[in-house]
Amino acid sequence: MCNANVVEILRVCGVLAMTRWKQITKAAGAFAIAITLWEAILRHTLESTPGAWVHPQLGKIERKGLSVQGWEGFGRIQLNSLGMRESEITPKAAHEYRILMLGDSFTRADEIPEQQHFIHLAQVSLNQWAEANQAQQRVNIINAGKPGASPANYLYAAEFHRHTFTPDSVVIQLTAHDFTLDLRDESTEFYLQPKGNRFELTRNYQFQSDNRLAKTFTERMPQLQALLQFSILRVSGKQVQRMVSGTETDLVITNQVQAVTEAEIYDNASVADQQLVEWTLEQLDQAFPNLQIVFIPAINYFDVEHHDLKNEHPRNVALEKILAQTAAEKNIPFVSLRSDFIDFYRTHQAELSGFNNTQPGLGHLNAEGHQLVAQQLFQLYRSELSQ
Amino acid sequence: MIFSTIDFFMFFGVVVLFLSYLKSNQHKKMLLLAASYFFYGYWDWRFTFLMAAMTAINYYIGAAITHFPRWRTPWLWIAIAVDLGILGFFKYFNFFIESANALISPLGLHLGTLSIILPIGISFITFQVMAYVIDVYQRITPPAESIWEFALLTAFFPQLVAGPILKAQQFLPELKKPIVFKRTNFIQGGQLFLLGFFRKVLIADRLALFVDKVFESPQDYHSMTLWLAVIAYAIQIYCDFSGYSDMAIGCAKCFGYNIPINFNMPYLSRSITEFWRRWHISLSTWLREYLYIPLGGNRQGKVRQIVNLLIVMLLGGLWHGASWNFVVWGALHGSALATHKLYGDYVHPHLRIPPYVSHVFAWIMTLLFVCLSWIFFRATDFSVAFAMLQKMFALSSIQGIEWQATSLKMAIPGVIIADYLGYLMNQGKFLQLKKFSEWFWLWFWLMGCLLLAPHNPQPFVYFQF
Numbered sequence: 119m120c121n122a123n124v125v126e127i128l129r130v131c132g133v134l135a136m137t138r139w140k141q142i143t144k145a146a147g148a149f150a151i152a153i154t155l156w157e158a159i160l161r162h163t164l165e166s167t168p169g170a171w172v173h174p175q176l177g178k179i180e181r182k183g184l185s186v187q188g189w190e191g192f193g194r195i196q197l198n199s200l201g202m203r204e205s206e207i208t209p210k211a212a213h214e215y216r217i218l219m220l221g222d223s224f225t226r227a228d229e230i231p232e233q234q235h236f237i238h239l240a241q242v243s244l245n246q247w248a249e250a251n252q253a254q255q256r257v258n259i260i261n262a263g264k265p266g267a268s269p270a271n272y273l274y275a276a277e278f279h280r281h282t283f284t285p286d287s288v289v290i291q292l293t294a295h296d297f298t299l300d301l302r303d304e305s306t307e308f309y310l311q312p313k314g315n316r317f318e319l320t321r322n323y324q325f326q327s328d329n330r331l332a333k334t335f336t337e338r339m340p341q342l343q344a345l346l347q348f349s350i351l352r353v354s355g356k357q358v359q360r361m362v363s364g365t366e367t368d369l370v371i372t373n374q375v376q377a378v379t380e381a382e383i384y385d386n387a388s389v390a391d392q393q394l395v396e397w398t399l400e401q402l403d404q405a406f407p408n409l410q411i412v413f414i415p416a417i418n419y420f421d422v423e424h425h426d427l428k429n430e431h432p433r434n435v436a437l438e439k440i441l442a443q444t445a446a447e448k449n450i451p452f453v454s455l456r457s458d459f460i461d462f463y464r465t466h467q468a469e470l471s472g473f474n475n476t477q478p479g480l481g482h483l484n485a486e487g488h489q490l491v492a493q494q495l496f497q498l499y500r501s502e503l504s505q
Numbered sequence: 506m507i508f509s510t511i512d513f514f515m516f517f518g519v520v521v522l523f524l525s526y527l528k529s530n531q532h533k534k535m536l537l538l539a540a541s542y543f544f545y546g547y548w549d550w551r552f553t554f555l556m557a558a559m560t561a562i563n564y565y566i567g568a569a570i571t572h573f574p575r576w577r578t579p580w581l582w583i584a585i586a587v588d589l590g591i592l593g594f595f596k597y598f599n600f601f602i603e604s605a606n607a608l609i610s611p612l613g614l615h616l617g618t619l620s621i622i623l624p625i626g627i628s629f630i631t632f633q634v635m636a637y638v639i640d641v642y643q644r645i646t647p648p649a650e651s652i653w654e655f656a657l658l659t660a661f662f663p664q665l666v667a668g669p670i671l672k673a674q675q676f677l678p679e680l681k682k683p684i685v686f687k688r689t690n691f692i693q694g695g696q697l698f699l700l701g702f703f704r705k706v707l708i709a710d711r712l713a714l715f716v717d718k719v720f721e722s723p724q725d726y727h728s729m730t731l732w733l734a735v736i737a738y739a740i741q742i743y744c745d746f747s748g749y750s751d752m753a754i755g756c757a758k759c760f761g762y763n764i765p766i767n768f769n770m771p772y773l774s775r776s777i778t779e780f781w782r783r784w785h786i787s788l789s790t791w792l793r794e795y796l797y798i799p800l801g802g803n804r805q806g807k808v809r810q811i812v813n814l815l816i817v818m819l820l821g822g823l824w825h826g827a828s829w830n831f832v833v834w835g836a837l838h839g840s841a842l843a844t845h846k847l848y849g850d851y852v853h854p855h856l857r858i859p860p861y862v863s864h865v866f867a868w869i870m871t872l873l874f875v876c877l878s879w880i881f882f883r884a885t886d887f888s889v890a891f892a893m894l895q896k897m898f899a900l901s902s903i904q905g906i907e908w909q910a911t912s913l914k915m916a917i918p919g920v921i922i923a924d925y926l927g928y929l930m931n932q933g934k935f936l937q938l939k940k941f942s943e944w945f946w947l948w949f950w951l952m953g954c955l956l957l958a959p960h961n962p963q964p965f966v967y968f969q970f
Binding site for chain 2: 141144145147148149151152153155156160164350353354357358361362467468469473474475477478
């Protein structure tokens with residue numbers, strides 16, 4: 119009798135254990151399939167990266183492969199072995215006029231399809247013009263844009279760029295935040311350290327991504343770093359980081375307008391800002407042949423009807439003026455897209471940045487913005503070609 | 506504390522943990538009450554005293570009505586006066602002063618306003634305690650057995666700040682049930698919560714980024730963008746509020762309590778009357794039972810019925826917020842209800858239209874009216890509302906920024922899926938988590954909410970009421 123009870127209890131426990139085990143297996147299997155499906159969805163729609171490595175001169179760059187982003191617009195781009203949005207670089211051909219375009223995420227423009235990118239548009243226009251005018255040279259513009267880059271990156275890799283690409287001309291795309299944020303930010307990979315009234319180019323070998331998950335993996339579990347290539351881990355890591363920190367990271371326009379007088383504009387730039395701009399332009403001019411600068415301003419479109427440079431952040435306005443002035447003093451061709459953007463907005467009432475899944479007027483340049491940049495590049499180089 | 510934030514998940518987890526350790530049901534309810542007061546005090550602890558005072562006043566008046574039947578009517582009026590006085594002071598004092606100032610300013614007179622902070626969810630709390638006293642007065646429900654029971658009815662945190670408005674006869678019997686955590690309740694409650702989370706975070710919060718921007722400066726946008734923004738707002742407010750209700754019902758279900766549904770696919774309505782049977786059901790029921798019927802309802806002739814409808818909807822509009830915008834919104838809905846009543850009585854019986862044609866036409870007209878009336882609900886002032894309407898109907902220049910937010914394209918299939926799932930859940934069809942496919946859908950859905958949520962959680966629209 120006693121044995122029969124024990125057997126019965128064991129049988130029930132066995133059935134329960136089997137049932138629980140079956141349930142756990144089902145749940146785990148379903149989880150694995152769900153996660154795989156989401157990985158496939160995210161990889162093709164929201165975020166996919168081929169991973170990163172550290173190049174001796176260029177610093178941390180992405181590996182060769184396909185990069186997908188869907189946070190702004192939708193972009194699916196092929197990166198070469200130097201992490202550039204380009205095919206592999208070949209030696210310069212005869213009659214090739216090679217332009218090297220250096221810049222940050224505005225230049226690489228992950229969110230813009232190739233056919234709408236200003237580099238493609240400018241290259242096509244210039245070559246059509248060259249053909250129509252029987253010019254001997256054909257233009258090839260190399261997109262060396264790297265997200266997060268600043269003039270410190272370009273200076274550090276200047277020699278590498280000159281030797282690798284042998285450019286006839288170099289265009290550097292700048293924004294105000296290059297000077298207000300990036301150049302002196304010691305947490306970035308390359309930055310400038312003030313030394314009296316000069317600056318020292320410094321490389322931060324401890325540089326890491328600002329993604330906490332990536333940081334954690336790098337610092338504590340380097341053997342698991344390969345997992346960061348999984349889109350689901352990267353995206354969920356970002357989401358959790360934002361949930362925990364409570365930071366507002368979706369693109370939102372602040373609409374903060376500060377009116378300043380013309381006299382105040384220069385007051386808003388510190389002596390250090392002026393020194394930084396002057397030193398940087400001087401170094402860039404020395405480092406690159408036939409240097410041209412394209413400046414992409416941040417525009418406050420919501421008050422553009424009364425626009426007169428006064429609606430922007432005063433320090434940005436001051437920097438833009440100093441940049442233009444310094445470039446003129448050093449005979450560096452300098453193009454700001456400000457008036458092009460404002461004229462276009464007034465005519466077409468369309469902003470030059472922002473996409474349907476972000477707010478108009480915010481973020482990176484959209485297709486219209488790229489068209490205007492392409493037109494300016496065309497104007498800059500048409501005369502070069504005719505010579 | 507917003508349901509869709511990590512703070513709430515931590516709070517809820519701690520509450521469940523402590524509840525599962527307690528043995529006595531009385532202790533569990535006391536803990537739930539304490540947690541509800543903590544939840545309310547998380548915004549501003551000072552208002553917990555206001556809620557406690559309203560609870561005590563209405564409980565003791567309810568008891569007095571039962572124990573001193575000769576004085577029951579004066580007690581009822583005292584309760585109503587106190588409740589409406591509190592609501593009126595906190596919510597409408599400055600509104601009426603400012604409105605009076607607009608009238609008397611030509612005479613050179615000016616009345617001062619007060620710096621009053623609006624207690625969150627005050628309108629819901631007031632209606633809930635008033636409903637209790639009126640029900641006790643009308644002997645529809647017996648008074649609560651103890652003040653703690655009534656305090657929990659008033660403060661029960663899942664529905665505290667944005668409803669559904671619980672009636673004593675519905676929820677007091679629920680509160681008598683012991684709090685026992687069951688797998689079935691957690692599975693069902695969790696799915697309801699997840700459905701609400703999906704509506705709120707993936708649909709409403711995403712649309713808010715588009716809607717807020719367009720309503721902020723409609724003059725900058727193209728007429729088509731304004732139309733899209735109005736449609737987007739209609740979806741946003743529905744998903745925001747019904748999302749909150751789903752989450753509230755889901756949370757309560759985890760404790761074993763059943764809260765009736767508050768929304769029943771309102772945008773499928775074929776008349777404005779049907780819309781109010783499907784939209785914010787607990788409020789429309791409250792307005793019908795405690796305002797429309799006491800005013801005479803439809804028992805005193807057609808004209809009186811129409812007047813009653815207008816009064817109810819005007820006050821219903823004002824209940825939503827201390828602003829003339831809400832009054833106009835209420836007046837529009839009141840007029841539409843009256844028009845529909847007259848149409849149903851005098852026009853419709855004589856029409857010879859195939860039913861499917863009239864159904865489609867009625868659905869489109871109802872949806873169009875509801876969407877357009879939301880403009881007055883959402884716009885910050887009349888100039889914005891009229892500027893939008895002028896531009897939408899090409900009465901002024903239609904030019905401006907053309908922005909077709911991707912979130913709207915995602916929201917329409919999203920809301921269809923959410924409503925279908927909500928419909929299944931209302932039929933009692935939940936995932937039982939026994940089959941592989943059921944686990945798959947749960948994980949897929951959970952991960953979708955985590956991966957696709959926008960990064961800045963918005964407060965629920967109805968919190969302000």
